[in-house]
Amino acid sequence: MKSKQAQYKEHFPKPEMNVKLHETQHGTTPEGKQLIRRGLVLLKDVKEGEVIFSEDPFVSSLFIDKEESDYCSNCLDSVTDFKSSKYCSAKCHKEAWSIFGGNVLYPEDKPEATSPETAQSQQSIRNAVNLAEFCKEKNLITPLLTVKLIGKMMSEEQQGTAGTLSEYSTWDHIDRFHYIDLAKPTDVDGEKIWFASLEQIEKEYKLVFALFNKTPKFDKFLTDERYMVIKGKFLYNAISIISENEVKKTEEKEKPKGEYFKSSTNKSREVGVGLYHIASYLSHSCEPNVEFKFGSLNKEKKAGSLLNVVAKKDLTKGDEIFINFVDTTLNKKQRKRILKEKV
Ligand SMILES: [Zn+2]
DSSP, X not given: OOOTTTTHHHHSSOGGGSEEEEEEEEEEOTTSOEEEEEEEEESSOBOTTOEEEEEOOSEEEEOGGGTTTTBOTTTOOBOOSSSOSSOSSHHHHHHHHHSTTTTTTOTTOOOTTOXXXXXXXXXXXXXXXXXXXXXXXXXXXXXXXXXXXXXXXXHHHHHTOSSSSSSOOHHHHHHTSOOOOTTSOEEETTEEEOSSOXXXXXXXXXXXXXXXXXXXXXXXXXXXXXXXXHHHHHHHHOEEEEOSSOOOOOSSOOOOOSOOOBBOSOGGGEEEEEEOSSGGGOEEOSSOSEEEEESOSSSSOOOTTOEEEEESSOBOTTOEEEEOOBTOSOOHHXXXXXXXXXX
């Protein structure tokens, strides 16, 4: 019998997503390890402009400077007629509170009719505020994404939806993702780049850990090494979410971001990032045959973080699909700044 991970490709992506995972050997490392290039191949012919698949992220987050502005902190859609600067609807407000960590930025902003049991202790509010303050100061969102991801996994475990063969858990999916090894500098065009200082990662880890200090055996799950791997997975795989609406320029001068994510289009319209299951396997090409569109493509209300992969031309079954990730790593000025911080 095949192991659960060996059977993975038979179960994912699901056939209705119209693509399958495709892995090819792509040379070997100096240590003799096989390098595997991953990609997605079409299961059917598609026409130009057709949506090949749509998917919601495992987790998503607005950039810190987009919080409390024009976008929903829960679904990233634009906030139009709801009287809140944080959420687009009462539903999103409630949803943010339904999963541990979903409300980490606003631990005191309770939705109406919150039962007393869900009210948090003063200590846990303080822990959430400490993490939020740190993220605001450094302009970081990977710690917030990590908290949301762990919260999601915890609720899967409580509901018993994790771990059976047909229902791979969130961690089973994420475990397969490549990641940036943050314990050492990464080679970017021949330059050695640190994506984050080890000192900063240690601080993030402690702040994130404090939030879960009541969770039994949490020290076994979230070691500092695993925190670094999860952060490395976000930096490698998370995709910038673009608002289809014009992004209002914030009055203040924008703070430099402490992190860089894969982006497929105009950076000025980025509102946040999401970690996606299938799109994480897409390969880059300067001549892409698909593009990303976010949110609702018709009048139906959808989350702003919904990712639609759309054909840029007519394609045939068996074709590999490619996206153009612009500025996949860092531009020169940003690299210099990060390098300077290391010295
Ligand atoms: Zn919303």
